[in-house]
Amino acid sequence: MNQLPTGETIEKAVLLAGRAPSLHNSQPWHWTFDGHTLRLFAVPERMLPATDTSGRQLLISCGIALDHLRTAMAVAGWRVHLARFPDPNRREHLVNITFEPARIITDGDRDRADAILRRHTDRLPFQEPTGWPDFEEVLRSTFDPSDATLDVLGDDSRPTLARASEMSAALRRYDAGYHAELQWWTGHAIADAGVPSEALVAQEERQRVGVSRKFPSTTGGRRGEVTEDHSKILVLSTDRDTPAELLRCGEVLSTVLLECTLAGFATCPLTHLTEVPRSRAVVRELIGHSGLPQVLIRVGIAPEAQRNGPATPRRPLSEILDMPESGRTL
Numbered sequence: 106m107n108q109l110p111t112g113e114t115i116e117k118a119v120l121l122a123g124r125a126p127s128l129h130n131s132q133p134w135h136w137t138f139d140g141h142t143l144r145l146f147a148v149p150e151r152m153l154p155a156t157d158t159s160g161r162q163l164l165i166s167c168g169i170a171l172d173h174l175r176t177a178m179a180v181a182g183w184r185v186h187l188a189r190f191p192d193p194n195r196r197e198h199l200v201n202i203t204f205e206p207a208r209i210i211t212d213g214d215r216d217r218a219d220a221i222l223r224r225h226t227d228r229l230p231f232q233e234p235t236g237w238p239d240f241e242e243v244l245r246s247t248f249d250p251s252d253a254t255l256d257v258l259g260d261d262s263r264p265t266l267a268r269a270s271e272m273s274a275a276l277r278r279y280d281a282g283y284h285a286e287l288q289w290w291t292g293h294a295i296a297d298a299g300v301p302s303e304a305l306v307a308q309e310e311r312q313r314v315g316v317s318r319k320f321p322s323t324t325g326g327r328r329g330e331v332t333e334d335h336s337k338i339l340v341l342s343t344d345r346d347t348p349a350e351l352l353r354c355g356e357v358l359s360t361v362l363l364e365c366t367l368a369g370f371a372t373c374p375l376t377h378l379t380e381v382p383r384s385r386a387v388v389r390e391l392i393g394h395s396g397l398p399q400v401l402i403r404v405g406i407a408p409e410a411q412r413n414g415p416a417t418p419r420r421p422l423s424e425i426l427d428m429p430e431s432g433r434t435l
Contacts, residue, residue, distance in 0.1 A: 109141060110183055110204055112428055118177035119426045123419050124221050125173045125359065126374060127166035128157055129290035130417050135172045137427040143202040145147060146233050150392040153290070161351055165230055165399060167199055168355015169362075170365050173221055173296040174202070176363065180218035181301055182207050189349060199352060220366040227371040228306045228320075229327060230334035230403020235369050244364050253350075253357040253399070256340045256392040266338065266378070266401075269387040274319045276384075282387030292321040297420045304417055316403070318377040328408065336373075336405035340388060342396030354399050361402060367379065371407040376400050 110118075115138045127133060133151035139142045145167065152163045164328045175185050234240070243256060258266070277283045291300040300320075307325025311317045331401040341358055343350040358374065365372045378387045379398050388398040 108206065112138065112179070114178075114181050114183070115143060115149045116173055116426065118297065120167065120422055121177040121218065121221055122174035123425055124224075124424075125144075125166065126226055126362070127169070127189045128162040128376065129286070130298050131163075131290065132298055132420050132425070133156075133163045134167045135385075135425055135427070136174075137429070139429060141203070143174075143204075144198065145174075145200040145202065147199055147374060149197060153286050155280065155286050156380060158380075161345070161346060162380075164199075164348055164351035165355035165358060168352040169359040169417070171200060171352070172356040172359030175356075176205065176214070176217050176221060176359075179214040180210060182210055182255045183231070189352060196348065197317065199348075202375075212319075216367055217363050224362055224366040224372065226304070226373050227407055228304070228312055228317060228373055229296065229407070230331040231336040231371055231403060231407060232331055233335035233350055234337055234405050240368050240370075243291075247364055248357045248360045252353040254342045254392075254394070254396045255357075255361070256342065256394075258338045258340060258391055261337070262391050263315060264404070265387060265391060269378055269384040269407040270316045270318075272383040272387075273381040276381050286290060288321060292323065297418045297424070300417060314377060314403075316378070316401075317373075320377065330408065334403070334405070336403040339402040339404060340392050340398050341400050342389075342392060342394075342398050343403070344396060346397055351399065358400055358402070363402050365402075369406070370404050373403040374400055375403065 111394070114225045114238045119136050123132065131151045131153060133148045135146045135148050147163055147167050152160055157163055178185055183204045184207045186203045186205070190199065191201045241257060292302045292305060302323050305323045306317070307323055310325045311319070312326060313332065316338070337352050339361065341354055341361070362372050362374070378388055378401055385398055388401065389396070392398060
């Protein structure tokens, strides 16, 4: 077997990694491959400064894409070695990735890669996930707890979370920059990025969830048989807000989303509750330890007929990958 992956293998893996979720589907990542090393860069121009004021979500999004890339390379028969933040003078240079042939491709590798294509963000209310205690035990075994702390909030926390969600919206009511970003990135087609209207929810649907971000209004009336959201709400936290911890948190988030998809659960990441200091403090109080909440995830069951949600657009390969060896660069 060749000791280095081909350019075609890298292209396929990067395309699959590009299915990673990101804030308002901004896809703030870029890759380069020189025939030996694959490099991941954050793209500051794709940061949403009014929503993601510190750039935390940009790094978390890139971490999700990184773990998706690891999954894509595993199913192609490669194991990866990561050197994070290799250039202290260029902080947007996140990772250098080198490869070695895998001894075996497992069924788990294949299943997780398939889950990337099946996963989507579902903003509608969920039924309660079945068999949760056993699944939670398995889920916790799939990532290093030093990379992020996972807490599962009790049902009694939902009223407090709902109030915090409303508070985050109220505190931003007159934030013109935030609302301009929200209008720009959601509800209409923006080439190969953004959140299309069919992926949003109506006001009545949002009220049944109770903890969702307020997106621009859309028509709805879907999933009426789920009169109240019964999802489990997970919180991923880190010790600090350092770039390295945020990147690793994104990698853990990728694992959580894909493992939930494999189990037949629907998911919806929530970050608006951690964007505003006051609502983030509420979440921190609910988890009951000193960690800094980074992202919440609703996990539940969508009715069988509604599990295949609309696919959000993705940037073409030419916008997210440079391969100088092939003569193709931006």
